[in-house]
Amino acid sequence: MASSVTMHKEEARTAGWIGKRYPRKEDIRFITGNGLFAADIKLPNMAYVAIARSPYASAKIVRIDKKRALAVPGVVGIFTGAEIVEELDPLPNLLPSPYDRVRDFGIAVDRVRYAGEPIAVIVAESTYAAWDAMEQLDVDYEELPPVLTAMTGAKDGSPLVHENVPTNVVWHRKFTYGDLDEAFRNAHIVVSKKLKWHRFTSAPLEPNVVVVDYDARHGIYTVWSNNQRPAFNQAAVAKSLRTQANLLHFISPDIGGGFGIKNENYPYIILLAVAARWVRRPLRWVETRTEHMIASAHGSEINYEAEMALSKDGRILGLRAKAFHDEGAYMRREPIAAFNFIRHATMTYTFRNLEMDIYAIVTNKCPVGPNRSYGKMQQGFLVERLLDIGARKLGLDPIEIRMRNFVSSTQMPYETPTGAMLDGGEYAKAISKVAENLQYGELIKERDRLRKSGMLAGVGVSMGMDACPINFSSNRLINPKSTASGESEAAWVKIDEDGNISAAVGTSPQGHGHETAVSQIVAEVLGVSPDDVYTLPAFDSWTHPSTPHSGTYASRFAIAGASAVNGAAVRVREKVLRIAAHVMGESESNLDIVNGVVVSVKAKPGVSLKEIARLAWKDLANLPEKEEPGLYVNLVYKTPFKLPIDDQRGNFSLTYSYSASMVLLEIDPGTGMSKIRRVGIVEDSGNQINPMIVEGQIHGQLGHQLGAALYEDLVYDENGQLLTSTFKDYLAPTASDLPSYETGSIVTPSLFTPLGTRGMGEGGGAPLIACANALDDALTPHGMEFDGSYLSPVKIRNIVKTITKK
Amino acid sequence: MTQIQLIVNGKKVEGNVEPRKLLIDFIREDLGLTGPHIGCDTSNCGACTILLNGRAAKSCTMFAVQADGMEILTIEGLATDGKLHPLQQAFHENHALQCGYCTPGMIMSSVDLLSRNPNPTEEEIRLGISGNLCRCTGYHNIVKAISSVAKSHIFVSPVKKEGRD
Ligand code: FES
Ligand code: FES
Numbered sequence: 001m002a003s004s005v006t007m008h009k010e011e012a013r014t015a016g017w018i019g020k021r022y023p024r025k026e027d028i029r030f031i032t033g034n035g036l037f038a039a040d041i042k043l044p045n046m047a048y049v050a051i052a053r054s055p056y057a058s059a060k061i062v063r064i065d066k067k068r069a070l071a072v073p074g075v076v077g078i079f080t081g082a083e084i085v086e087e088l089d090p091l092p093n094l095l096p097s098p099y100d101r102v103r104d105f106g107i108a109v110d111r112v113r114y115a116g117e118p119i120a121v122i123v124a125e126s127t128y129a130a131w132d133a134m135e136q137l138d139v140d141y142e143e144l145p146p147v148l149t150a151m152t153g154a155k156d157g158s159p160l161v162h163e164n165v166p167t168n169v170v171w172h173r174k175f176t177y178g179d180l181d182e183a184f185r186n187a188h189i190v191v192s193k194k195l196k197w198h199r200f201t202s203a204p205l206e207p208n209v210v211v212v213d214y215d216a217r218h219g220i221y222t223v224w225s226n227n228q229r230p231a232f233n234q235a236a237v238a239k240s241l242r243t244q245a246n247l248l249h250f251i252s253p254d255i256g257g258g259f260g261i262k263n264e265n266y267p268y269i270i271l272l273a274v275a276a277r278w279v280r281r282p283l284r285w286v287e288t289r290t291e292h293m294i295a296s297a298h299g300s301e302i303n304y305e306a307e308m309a310l311s312k313d314g315r316i317l318g319l320r321a322k323a324f325h326d327e328g329a330y331m332r333r334e335p336i337a338a339f340n341f342i343r344h345a346t347m348t349y350t351f352r353n354l355e356m357d358i359y360a361i362v363t364n365k366c367p368v369g370p371n372r373s374y375g376k377m378q379q380g381f382l383v384e385r386l387l388d389i390g391a392r393k394l395g396l397d398p399i400e401i402r403m404r405n406f407v408s409s410t411q412m413p414y415e416t417p418t419g420a421m422l423d424g425g426e427y428a429k430a431i432s433k434v435a436e437n438l439q440y441g442e443l444i445k446e447r448d449r450l451r452k453s454g455m456l457a458g459v460g461v462s463m464g465m466d467a468c469p470i471n472f473s474s475n476r477l478i479n480p481k482s483t484a485s486g487e488s489e490a491a492w493v494k495i496d497e498d499g500n501i502s503a504a505v506g507t508s509p510q511g512h513g514h515e516t517a518v519s520q521i522v523a524e525v526l527g528v529s530p531d532d533v534y535t536l537p538a539f540d541s542w543t544h545p546s547t548p549h550s551g552t553y554a555s556r557f558a559i560a561g562a563s564a565v566n567g568a569a570v571r572v573r574e575k576v577l578r579i580a581a582h583v584m585g586e587s588e589s590n591l592d593i594v595n596g597v598v599v600s601v602k603a604k605p606g607v608s609l610k611e612i613a614r615l616a617w618k619d620l621a622n623l624p625e626k627e628e629p630g631l632y633v634n635l636v637y638k639t640p641f642k643l644p645i646d647d648q649r650g651n652f653s654l655t656y657s658y659s660a661s662m663v664l665l666e667i668d669p670g671t672g673m674s675k676i677r678r679v680g681i682v683e684d685s686g687n688q689i690n691p692m693i694v695e696g697q698i699h700g701q702l703g704h705q706l707g708a709a710l711y712e713d714l715v716y717d718e719n720g721q722l723l724t725s726t727f728k729d730y731l732a733p734t735a736s737d738l739p740s741y742e743t744g745s746i747v748t749p750s751l752f753t754p755l756g757t758r759g760m761g762e763g764g765g766a767p768l769i770a771c772a773n774a775l776d777d778a779l780t781p782h783g784m785e786f787d788g789s790y791l792s793p794v795k796i797r798n799i800v801k802t803i804t805k806k
Numbered sequence: 807m808t809q810i811q812l813i814v815n816g817k818k819v820e821g822n823v824e825p826r827k828l829l830i831d832f833i834r835e836d837l838g839l840t841g842p843h844i845g846c847d848t849s850n851c852g853a854c855t856i857l858l859n860g861r862a863a864k865s866c867t868m869f870a871v872q873a874d875g876m877e878i879l880t881i882e883g884l885a886t887d888g889k890l891h892p893l894q895q896a897f898h899e900n901h902a903l904q905c906g907y908c909t910p911g912m913i914m915s916s917v918d919l920l921s922r923n924p925n926p927t928e929e930e931i932r933l934g935i936s937g938n939l940c941r942c943t944g945y946h947n948i949v950k951a952i953s954s955v956a957k958s959h960i961f962v963s964p965v966k967k968e969g970r971d
Binding site for chain 2: 023024026027028029030031032033034035036037039040042127128202203204205206207254255256257259286288289290510511512513692693695696699700701702703704706726727728732734735736737738740741
C-alpha cells in the first residue's frame, strides 16, 4: 500500500541558490486571502457583463429582439454579434487557403456553430441584472443538423460547419519518414489498433475573467484579464480591434491556474473592449463554470487507426497512423494540437520509420485549444499503447521492451527522424528507478493477490515526453505562407541607487512560482539572498519586459524565462565588477560578489553592492570613463532555434523532459470503477531551479492525468449539448479520489540551455497512459483489450459482462 | 432590499441586500473581502468556503439574508495579531498551494476538519477536504500540510467554543 505521505526522492543538486527548495515568496498573499485576481478588480462606475449564448449546436440566427431585455431594470446596453463585428477584423487563423476564409470573431453573427457560442454582450449595473436581461432576450433560431464527430464530419455530403469552405476537413497532411513498406515487410508481428483519445479539459479553478477600461483621451484600452500570455496575444487583439498593440495596456494579475486554456480567452477581451468603448464605462465579465465548460477551450479528441511493426526481439521497426482530430467549431490555434505529434514523434525510442496521416476536422462542438501537454501526451499515448500491446504479443515484459528500444545516453544529442534533437537524458535509468521505487516485483505480486480476491487488477508503465518550448518556425509546416521562426523572452534586472535589487520577466505565471524562481536565479548571479531580490509579480505590459512570445505556456519558463533573467543578471554583475575593479584598483578576474559585497581574492576590504550602486547612479564623475550610468539591464533572450530542415522535419523544441510512470490499478468488476492503488513517476527535467516547485508541478500533472484517465470526460449528446458542463458531472477529482504520489527525479543537465534546465510542468502524459496500459494488463488475461484513454466505468462494465458470459 | 447584520472577522457589519444576493457576492462585492473565491456554480468546488458560526460553509450556496445575525470568519480573519495560523504556515512550508485560488477555501475547510477531528488519518483528511477542489497541486502537499499540523499538535481553533453548534 502507499505509505501515508511519501517524500520526494532527489539526487543531484547544483550549488548555491539555484537548486534550493526555497519556500515560495508569493505564498504569503495567497494564504492570507490577499491575492489579487482579475475578478477582484473593481473600478469606479464599473458595469457588469453577461454573455448571451446559443442553446443550439448548429443554427441560423433569424432574429434577435432586444426590446424586452432592454426594459429590464439596470440594463445599460445590449450588443449583438452583428453589431459588434462591424467594428472588428476577424481573429487570425493559421490555416492555408481556402480554409483561411473561415471568419471567426469570437461571437456569432448570423449562424451559431456550437452550443454555448456567444451571440450578444449584455451590460448592466450588476451581474444579477445582466443575467435577468439575458433571460428576456428574444432570439429566433432555425436549427440545422449538427456535425458531432470527426468521422461523420469527414464524410462526403456531411453538413458543413463553415458554409464558405468546401469541406469540414480543414487541414490534412501526411508526414512520412523512412521506409514504411520495408519496416512492415520485415515485421515479425504487426500490432493494429483503433484507439480513441477522449475529450477532457484541465479546467483551472478560476474561470476566465476580463475587465476593460477604455480611456477615450488617449485611445487606450486597459485590460485586466487572466490571460496567461497577454503580450503574445496583444497583437492579435489589436489587429481585430483595428488599433495598435501599444495602445493596449494589458495586465494579468494573479492567475488562478491556466494550463493552456487561458491562452484562449482573448476573444472576450475584444468583445468587452468594443462594449466598453461604446458605453464609456469600465466593464467586468466573470465566466461561470458552466460557461467555462461549454465554451472556453477543450482538449483535443482523436480517433487513431494505427499499426506498429515489431521485430521478434521487440524492436519497433515502424509506426503508421491515421489521426482524425475533432477540432470543434473554430480553428484558433489549431491545427497545432494535431500537428504537435512532430515535437517528439518517436518519443524516447530509436525507430526511424514513421508515417502520420493527420486530418483536422471541424465539428459543432466547443473549439479545441491548448490544454496541459497539448498534443504531446496524445503522441505518447499512441506510441506507448501500441508498444505495450506489442510486448504482450511477444511475451516480453513491458519494461524490457522499452529498454530494447530506448535511445541511449551515449547517443545524445540524438536526432530523431522528424528532426527533433534530443538534448540528453537517461531513459533506461528513469524506468528502472520508477520500478525500483515501486518495487515492481512486489507490485506484480500485489496485483495477483487482488486478482485472486476477485478484483480485476493491472500494472501499467509508460514513458512520457514534454518537448518545449515552441520553435514557431513549425508554423511553416502547417501553412507555407507563415514567416515566423524561433521564440524569445525578455527580462530586466535592476539595482537602484540604494542597492535595492528588482527583476521582472515577461512570463505571466499562473501558480508556477516565478517570483521565487527568478529571485533565486538573480541571487545566485549577484551573490545575494533571494530575499534581497524583489521580483515583480504578475504581468503588466507597462512595467514588465516582453516579446511577442512572452507568457507561460508550452513549459517554457525554465528555458526562455530563466535564460533571459539569468542573462540580464550576468550583465549587471559584469558591470558591477567593472566598476568595482575601477574603484578597488583591482582586476575584474580577481573579484567575486559574496553576501552583497564585492570581494577580492587578495583579501583587501570589499566594496558593498550598495556602494557600487550609489556610484553607478549618483556619483557619475567617478565612474570609469566609458561606463554608462546605472545598473539596469534589459535583455531579450533568443532561444537558439533554426529554420525547419525541410518541409516535414525540424527541431521544433529545445529541450525534451521525460518521465517514466508506473501504476497499480484495481477495477471493481461490479461497478467498472477503477482505483489507483499505487502510482509512481520519475521525471528528468535537467537542472532544477527549485526542486520543491518542480515536484509540485509533477504532483499537478499527476492530479490532472489521473483525473483525466479515471473521472473526466466531456460528453456530448446527439444534439450537441454538453452533458458534463458542471463540476457535478464533469468529475474533477477530489482529494479522496486520488492516491498519494511516489515521485522521484533524476538530473541529467540539458545539453542546450545556459543553466542546464529543461522546460517542465506540463508533463508528457505518462501517468494517464500508464493507467490505460494497466487496464489492458487487467483485461488481457480474459482475452479482452481496451481502446480508450478514459477508463469509462460503463465501458469497463460492459466488457466485464462479456467476460462473465464466456 | 433587506437589512442584515452580521459579525465578520470579529467586526460588526451591516448590509442592505437584495434577498436573492448570494452570501459570497455580499462578502466579495459589498464587504470587499476577496479572499473567498468563486470556482463553480453548483456548490462543488469549495473555493468560497468560510466559517459560519464556526463551521465550514460554502458561501455560494446560501443567500446573504440567511446569514443575518450570524458570525462569519473568512481567510482574511484567520491570522491573529499579525501571526499566521498554523495551517497557513503549514500550507506555505509544505508547498501546498500553487496558483492560490483554492487556498482560502481549502484552509478554511481544513480548520473545520481539525476542529472536529484533531488526529485525522490520511483517509480522513482526504475525505475532510473532499468538498474542495484544487486543480494545481494534485492534493498531495495539501494532505501533507494538514497532517503536519495535526501531528505536531499545534492546531488552535480560531472559533470560540460557544460560537459552535
Ligand atoms: S463557488 Fe462555492 S462551491 Fe464552488
Ligand atoms: S493551488 Fe491552484 S487550484 Fe489549488
